[in-house]
Amino acid sequence: MTTQVVATLRSDARDNRLRILVVARAAFAAVGLDVPIREIARRAEVGVATVYRHFPTKEALLAEAFAEQLTLCSPIVEEGLAAADPWEGFCLVLQKLMEVHALDRGFSRAFTSQLPDAAGFAADRDRTLRLLLHLVRRAKEAGALRSDFVLEDMSLALMANDGIRTESPETRVAASRRFAALMIQSFQAQPVPMPLPRAVRLPLSRR
Incomplete structure (x- = not known):
């Protein structure tokens, strides 16, 4: 087999792999x-x-399909940890994670599932979870986050957020922002009613 043929086969294999991941x-x-x-x-x-x-x-x-998206999560959590107010940092992280997940129906379940360490997925996810635990601890110590909050509650919120069904990504994000505001008030140690983001029209029954 000539070098040119081998190179062509390798190129085809790379193209197939990339196309499979994109799809x-x-x-x-x-x-x-x-x-x-x-x-x-x-x-x-x-x-x-x-x-x-x-x-x-x-x-x-x-794991490999979502490896790139997961790398977006750690910077979001790091941004929350950098906030001077732990509660504001916690709210920022919840809002941004839910918005990311609102645009990707599969990623929220992949993030909360136990997947093998392909393309560093498990390591990146574990690092993000450790950062989240640190953020939760700070928010509790500040007296802003309810003391019985556990990380599984955030997973539950993300799973519920995954269930939002709308006609367009823009509407889905808008609905997710309102849901995030409701979750934030439920997680607060001493809830202070705040105006919610605008409501969007959603189907009353599952299609």
């Missing part, structure tokens, strides 16, 4: 984590065997 990210974001590998292969215009050749398990594909 997987879009499918997981739009539909959630239940998209079957066969459907991802169909959308990427490759065979199922090609997907598994690059990603031996669906979990490995999930």
